[in-house]
Amino acid sequence: MPSQQPSATDSNPASFPYGRVGTLLLDAGRVTESQIREALGETPDEDERSLVGEKLVQCGLLTQPELLKFLFDQLTKEREAYQKNPISEPVIRFRGLEKTLDGRKILDGVDLEIPLGKITAILGVSGGGKTVTLKHMIGLMKPEAGEVEVDGQVLGSLAPKELNKLRTRFSMLFQGGALFDSLNVADNVAFPLREKTKLKEDVIQRRVNTCLKQVNLGKMGFKFPDELSGGMMKRAALARAMVTNPEILLLDEPTAGLDPIIERSIHHLICDTYLRFRYTMVLISHSVPEIFRWSHHVVVLHQGKVLEAGPSIDIANSDNPVIRQFLTGSLEGPIKVI
Amino acid sequence: MFIFLVSTIIHIFKPPFRPYNLLKQIHFIGIRSLFVIVLTAAFAGMVLGLQGYYTLSRFGSEGLLGPAVALSIIRELGPVLSALMVTGRAGSALTAELGIMRIREQMDALETMGIHPLKSLLAPRVEAGLIVLPLLNVIFDVIGIFGGYLVAVHLLGLSSGTYFGGIENAVEVKDIQVGLIKSLCFGMLITWVCTYKGYFTQRGAEGVSQATTSAVVTSSVLVLVFDYFITSVML
Ligand SMILES: Nc1ncnc2c1ncn2[C@@H]1O[C@H](COP(=O)(O)OP(=O)(O)OP(=O)(O)O)[C@@H](O)[C@H]1O
Numbered sequence: 001m002p003s004q005q006p007s008a009t010d011s012n013p014a015s016f017p018y019g020r021v022g023t024l025l026l027d028a029g030r031v032t033e034s035q036i037r038e039a040l041g042e043t044p045d046e047d048e049r050s051l052v053g054e055k056l057v058q059c060g061l062l063t064q065p066e067l068l069k070f071l072f073d074q075l076t077k078e079r080e081a082y083q084k085n086p087i088s089e090p091v092i093r094f095r096g097l098e099k100t101l102d103g104r105k106i107l108d109g110v111d112l113e114i115p116l117g118k119i120t121a122i123l124g125v126s127g128g129g130k131t132v133t134l135k136h137m138i139g140l141m142k143p144e145a146g147e148v149e150v151d152g153q154v155l156g157s158l159a160p161k162e163l164n165k166l167r168t169r170f171s172m173l174f175q176g177g178a179l180f181d182s183l184n185v186a187d188n189v190a191f192p193l194r195e196k197t198k199l200k201e202d203v204i205q206r207r208v209n210t211c212l213k214q215v216n217l218g219k220m221g222f223k224f225p226d227e228l229s230g231g232m233m234k235r236a237a238l239a240r241a242m243v244t245n246p247e248i249l250l251l252d253e254p255t256a257g258l259d260p261i262i263e264r265s266i267h268h269l270i271c272d273t274y275l276r277f278r279y280t281m282v283l284i285s286h287s288v289p290e291i292f293r294w295s296h297h298v299v300v301l302h303q304g305k306v307l308e309a310g311p312s313i314d315i316a317n318s319d320n321p322v323i324r325q326f327l328t329g330s331l332e333g334p335i336k337v338i
Numbered sequence: 339m340f341i342f343l344v345s346t347i348i349h350i351f352k353p354p355f356r357p358y359n360l361l362k363q364i365h366f367i368g369i370r371s372l373f374v375i376v377l378t379a380a381f382a383g384m385v386l387g388l389q390g391y392y393t394l395s396r397f398g399s400e401g402l403l404g405p406a407v408a409l410s411i412i413r414e415l416g417p418v419l420s421a422l423m424v425t426g427r428a429g430s431a432l433t434a435e436l437g438i439m440r441i442r443e444q445m446d447a448l449e450t451m452g453i454h455p456l457k458s459l460l461a462p463r464v465e466a467g468l469i470v471l472p473l474l475n476v477i478f479d480v481i482g483i484f485g486g487y488l489v490a491v492h493l494l495g496l497s498s499g500t501y502f503g504g505i506e507n508a509v510e511v512k513d514i515q516v517g518l519i520k521s522l523c524f525g526m527l528i529t530w531v532c533t534y535k536g537y538f539t540q541r542g543a544e545g546v547s548q549a550t551t552s553a554v555v556t557s558s559v560l561v562l563v564f565d566y567f568i569t570s571v572m573l
């Protein structure tokens with residue numbers, strides 16, 4: 001394993017006394033150990049350790065743009081390493097998945113693998129079945145043929161209880177947000193914590209506030225979903241998906257309908273969150289070619305099948321006409337729109 | 339549809355219990371229906387008083403007005419009318435709310451969080467229906483009989499002793515039991531049909547409106563059908 005990613009797949013946060021990001025910064029020689037200690041204080045808890053970057057910025061030891069750039073460069077390094085050595089055990093695996101909806105075959109024998117602890121982007125034309133694919137991963141839809149395997153467990157064979165248990169390791173951002181209308185933003189974000197954990201109310205409040213700040217909705221907690229703009233709704237839903245610290249994060253178009261600045265900040269947030277927690281992330285996105293710079297692995301869906309899958313750098317350089325057309329957005333090519 | 343009911347009822351008895359959710363539903367189905375119930379009850383009682391007096395006086399038996407009003411309200415009108423009113427006011431809203439949650443993927447969101455919609459959304463509503471309808475029924479009975487009293491005594495000049503005395507003699511515990519059993523059944527029927535229709539809503543706003551209409555029509559018809567059967571069994 002390359003030295004710049006010290007035990008990247010190590011799932012025990014306790015083995016990073018300065019948080020994962022702190023360790024990265026140390027290894028790169030950006031800060032010294034005493035600076036990190038100063039920023040973190042005496043006995044930081046897990047939440048605080050994961051926010052080491054923000055703390056350093058607050059102490060003036062690093063500027064915000066420097067931190068973002070550092071994290072982005074880190075991700076780029078990892079992407080390059082992944083391209084050279086794309087071995088990672090799959091955590092989700094589809095085998096010959098078929099699904100017909102309304103008499104139309106949406107998935108027609110999809111085989112795909114989502115690598116553990118990496119960011120995977122799913123691309124494809126609108127209406128091509130990306131959301132349907134994502135819903136199969138978490139068992140919201142059931143295939144007619146083929147199977148979905150998560151961590152070696154076949155979803156279709158699980159009892160409802162086991163499925164529920166498995167689902168607590170996931171978190172999903174729906175394309176439409178799916179915020180609960182009857183709750184305000186803060187309560188929406190707190191909802192999964194209140195329902196599924198035994199955390200104390202003040203801990204929940206603190207975590208909700210942190211999450212809302214990260215998506216730039218710090219002062220919007222009291223608003224109700226119908227009072228938000230589309231982009232704010234999306235960001236609130238993103239906060240709700242991230243608040244539970246899941247192992248696998250499924251994001252259905254986290255940046256659709258956002259202005260370019262917010263879109264960039266969401267990409268940074270995803271990168272940032274990834275480096276902090278090393279979740280497995282699956283995201284559907286239309287922001288081509290931008291998304292290639294933010295993901296390790298790319299899966300291209302076309303006509304109900306996986307057209308190509310592999311490290312993002314390889315796919316970006318693919319000479320498959322469909323992918324080329326997708327990358328250039330040209331009207332001429334194998335994808336017919338009119 | 340029956341399996342749906344059974345699994346909802348199973349979920350009522352499964353922990354974790356959230357009394358707050360239940361209270362919210364009782365408030366929604368019960369307290370907020372109170373006004374309609376009081377209004378219908380008062381007028382139903384008054385009409386019965388008027389009509390009953392008119393009919394009974396032909397046979398010279400105005401004295402039986404009290405029992406006539408009380409028995410028809412306690413055994414029939416109370417449970418049936420309160421059920422119909424709750425269907426119209428709360429049942430339709432309940433279907434629409436669940437339907438919207440379904441089409442906006444909020445139900446799916448719950449499921450992905452490992453929370454079963456049956457447990458967190460449907461069980462408290464069915465439970466609230468079971469608790470609330472008998473209570474509303476009792477309120478309906480009291481107000482209805484009082485409405486009859488207003489017309490009979492203050493408008494038509496019957497003595498209040500005749501009115502209430504007759505009721506005391508004629509109404510048995512069994513009559514009240516029948517009324518309560520009916521309203522319990524209707525409570526389950528309404529929430530069952532309405533949550534079922536909402537839960538299985540499909541296809542956008544049109545789907546929600548279809549689900550709501552069909553929930554109201556189905557539960558109203560079923561209330562009357564079941565009323566007939568319960569009456570014939572328990573007569
Ligand atoms: N619940 C459903 N019932 C019937 N058809 C559906 C359902 N969900 C999706 N479809 C159909 O499946 C196809 C693929 O839908 P999907 O939502 O996966 O597209 P997508 O790739 O996510 O597109 P977009 O990028 O626009 O979100 C569409 O043609 C849609 O009409």
Ligand SMILES: [Mg+2]
Binds near residue numbers: 130131132175252
């Ligand atoms: Mg989609």
